[in-house]
Amino acid sequence: MPAVSNVYQRGYQPSCWDRVKYGFMMGACVGLASGGLFGGFRALSMGLRGRELLSSLGKVMIQGGGTFGTFMAIGTAIRC
Template sequence: MPVPVGGYQAGPSCWDRLKMGFMLGFCVGMASGAIFGGFSALRYGLRGRELVNSVGKVMLQGGGTFGTFMAIGTGIRC
């Protein structure tokens, strides 16, 4: 069987994995924040600008929190 030419190609570095873990967690947190924050805001009777501001804040908080924990988990596995 012929040996591939070009040498050894390394995988992503630990820092790249941390960034990817954070971004994946951030996206999942944003999606869950949109769902849960949207239902919660609609239940409270928010409409218009209040609804958008409330849901946006919940999305960013959920994304940041979940992204941080995903990055920590990915860092432990490095």
């Protein structure tokens, strides 16, 4: 079996700030997706439709993305 090549070619390693940004972006994407699922189910179960549904869903998705992204960024910063 051949040896695994280095992921970072030519000695480039991302800085701690880059890792924190990537952690935030990854957490924000996961938070947006989970906020869309859970917020969508909650809004539909409350009987919201149309503009009310989209408004409520958008708020839940932004809150979930921001919260989870912040926690992922903090966790990544601790690991640096």
